[in-house]
Amino acid sequence: MLKKKQVTLSDIAARSGVAAMTVSRVVNGNGYVSEVTRKRVQEAVAEMNYRRNGLARNLKRQRTETVGLVLGDLSNPYSTELANAVRESLSARGYNLFICISEHSAKEDIAAFESLVDHNVDGIIVATRSNQDGDARLEAIANSNLPIVVVGRDFRNDSVDHVSADNFTGGFEATRHLIDLGHKRIAFIGAGFENRSSLKRLQGYLKALDMHGIVVDERLITGRRESTYDVPGYSTEKIGYEGMKRLLSLPNPPTAVFARNDFTAVGAMSAIKEAGLSIPKDIAIVGFDDTPLAIHTMPALTTVRQPMRLQGQIAAEMLLRRISNESVIDREERILDCELIVRESSVALVS
Amino acid sequence: MLKKKQVTLSDIAARSGVAAMTVSRVVNGNGYVSEVTRKRVQEAVAEMNYRRNGLARNLKRQRTETVGLVLGDLSNPYSTELANAVRESLSARGYNLFICISEHSAKEDIAAFESLVDHNVDGIIVATRSNQDGDARLEAIANSNLPIVVVGRDFRNDSVDHVSADNFTGGFEATRHLIDLGHKRIAFIGAGFENRSSLKRLQGYLKALDMHGIVVDERLITGRRESTYDVPGYSTEKIGYEGMKRLLSLPNPPTAVFARNDFTAVGAMSAIKEAGLSIPKDIAIVGFDDTPLAIHTMPALTTVRQPMRLQGQIAAEMLLRRISNESVIDREERILDCELIVRESSVALVS
DNA sequence: TGATATTAAGTTAACGTTAACTTATTTCAG
């Protein structure tokens, strides 16, 4: 048995003895249709199991009321919160959301962009990590006047809005907190020193050390190279674990650790416990993101909260503003405050 | 300054002095085009920043090479792994993936379906929790011959394939493991007794108790009601925490707990530790899913691993099989084995 | 009561692309 062919407006029109346009009016509930005709058409629609063809509809209407969101990965609660907030804000305005995942690969980034553009989404929110090829394609898309907003990453283009947390100040505060507690040997786990140009959290860490006259020891900055793209999301825990092991094997290990994110922190905590050391007595630790996990670790993790939902909401608003605007508008940029949440994993050194 | 209008094939054709069809051939790299013409067209394409209109293209071609995946939420690593596996399998066959999130709401489920159908995806993979209204719509879509595969949930339709983990046996094994260790008072956290008809893991738990002559104590089965849809994903931890508190306040608390999933288990562990009790000495605990978290809890969590990636791969294959098949094909169903991973959170009772 | 507004349709022509077909030129084996 062969699959049935698609049922079209004209099929319904023929069956119910009206014009296609009338069926369209019934289906979309606009224009003038008499009660009798409406009933008749609706019956035909039900009988023939008609579904409108969105492609044709959107082609004709020149808009899809759909927005794309490109995420690097799904495993981070950050992505999750962001996606949910974006979805909610869009949903309230009648827009649908399609999410694409690029697994932090430039190739997949591009595939996601192409795919969304091919579906004529009305706009794209990009929350992947920056990479050269992907950025080039994004640039081209932006120049073809498709509304774009980037979240939590760099991208400079006159017609692309930008929202992110203040990762620099967050990293600064986290590190200063550890310094205030009396720590001098403070490690950074999650990225190497060579990534300092792109990683704001690391920059904040360096700035805090600098401001308090602490000389940077590059051996205390450890993590995978930023350019590695083939890492599944959750491996950040592994990076924390392995990074901490490396730090513990140093002749003069750190007394405090600022981890790039909570997962990395959790990994580091495992390594510390495994070495028979106590948190925060032997080693204090601060994470980043305030994932739901943070209150459940032992001890509860001090971390920097970034307003994830708010970023999503603002990104959605920015995009909708661009979508509904007929003329070219100025670039908008919003950097949102982070908040240090002090819990049990960081406490004053008894000196 | 007004936004530019879309550049079309004919614009390029006009500029480069050829027919629209020739431009199409150049853009898609098929058919015969001379080297000279190709160059000329490509220049025009670059100059005018042409992007093909996917809607028109897909409308004409009657396929989109895109598949939709509807997830209940993103917060569960289960969703993440599944999405990634699906994406990879599809990507290898040249298909794109759009992900929609329904936040476990029937309304959003339907919105996601509509939206995907409107974009004429070639097929849909559904991994949301079952609900009446959503299922009704799904039924209608299935009957209009759009290929559909459901993952990890119930749905009976002759043209809808099904893949899931063997949650029943998983729940059974987890519970039997605790029984084998000598436990008699074994609690279930994550759903109430009233959900036993829909929750396979709970059924497995009940079956194991029954087979070993242990009388079910309904007070030991605790969790939120399954019908509650307004719960953000990570709150499962809270459910575990609160459920455990309730259990600990019983006159005769359990000596072992089977948690519906690892997050619930983590929440329960917090409550146990907070009560000053020891895991596994006072209370043993088993989770489900073997999330990456499980090895990082203190003590490491015994849990049931379900083959998440495999489910995604199989779902993708099933769907592609339906998509590429011209005729109606038989329903396929795959139930995949789970594996009990014994770690430190469960150990023999000293009796 | 005539003029105007409202209601209820139908008609036409795109939206931007490509499958299918046609035409013209070039290539090359026999």
Added chain:
DNA sequence: CTGAAATAAGTTAACGTTAACTTAATATCA
């Protein structure tokens, strides 16, 4: 050097929908 095959285009007509326009009947009001 013929003629079949390969190459290089162009032409036409959809894909399924809806905006914009037209027509006709009915309702409303000064």
